Amino acid sequence: MSTVRIDFELNGQGTSVEVKPMARLIDVLRETLRQTGSKEGCGEGECGACTVLIDGAPVNSCLVPVIQVRRAKIKTVEGLAHQDKLHPVQQAFLEHGGAQCGICTPGFLMMAAAFLEQTDKPTAAQVREALAGNLCRCTGYQKIVDSVVRTVMGEDESC
Numbered sequence: 001m002s003t004v005r006i007d008f009e010l011n012g013q014g015t016s017v018e019v020k021p022m023a024r025l026i027d028v029l030r031e032t033l034r035q036t037g038s039k040e041g042c043g044e045g046e047c048g049a050c051t052v053l054i055d056g057a058p059v060n061s062c063l064v065p066v067i068q069v070r071r072a073k074i075k076t077v078e079g080l081a082h083q084d085k086l087h088p089v090q091q092a093f094l095e096h097g098g099a100q101c102g103i104c105t106p107g108f109l110m111m112a113a114a115f116l117e118q119t120d121k122p123t124a125a126q127v128r129e130a131l132a133g134n135l136c137r138c139t140g141y142q143k144i145v146d147s148v149v150r151t152v153m154g155e156d157e158s159c
Contacts (some may be wrong), residue, residue, distance in 0.1 A: 008069045009081030010035070021067035026050045028066045029076060037077035037106045041135070049133030051107035052076050058114045074123035077106035080113060089113050089151045098147030108134050112148045124149055 007016045010033065017032055029035045029052070038061055041049030045060040052061045053075040080087035089112045092098065099105040108131060115122070115130040122130070127148045128141070136144065 004067070005007060006070050008071060009073040011075055017066070017155050022065045025052070025061040025064040025066050025069060025074075029061060029074075035076050035078050038110075039103050039106055041103060041107075043135055045132050046135070047104070048107040051110040051134065053110055053114055056114065056117070058111050075110070087113060088150055089116060089148060092147040092151040093126060093144075096147040096150055097143040100136060104134060104136045104138075108136070108144055112151070116148070116151060121152055122149060 001020050001022065003014055003018050004021050005018050007014070009015065010029075015033065017028060019028055019032060026038060026040050029038055030040075038047040038052055038096055040062055041047035043062050045063040048060060050061040051058050053059070054064070054072050056073070066131070080090055086094065087109070089098070093105065093109065098108070111131055111134050112127075119126060119130075124145050127145045131141075131144065132149070149157060
């Protein structure tokens, strides 16, 4: 199969790649563009480790042929922080132990960031539901949920 040029925005920067059109987005991000934050967990869209935002919507990048992102805006975990300041959900994961081994963390961060864009003051139950498509093999999820909830609440409030 021949290659095609695909133009899109990646983390706020215009990007152009020459790739096979049916190459998976996760592979193009990691191997061609060296954006290695997104991880491949299952390769079947079941675990959420490879979640990125495409035009603001969370998507499993292991299921997306790169041709589908032509002219789209893609944000990876590398694009969450702004300059030297972590995104609030990244800061909360750091402060409240939301990250375990790190394989699933980028996907959880991307899903949580997208969810928090749509939800002002989520309850723990709403967070659990929003993150249900992301799997972690290291934890019981409580610290992940606590981290997301604490992103939008004061330290004196409890989860």
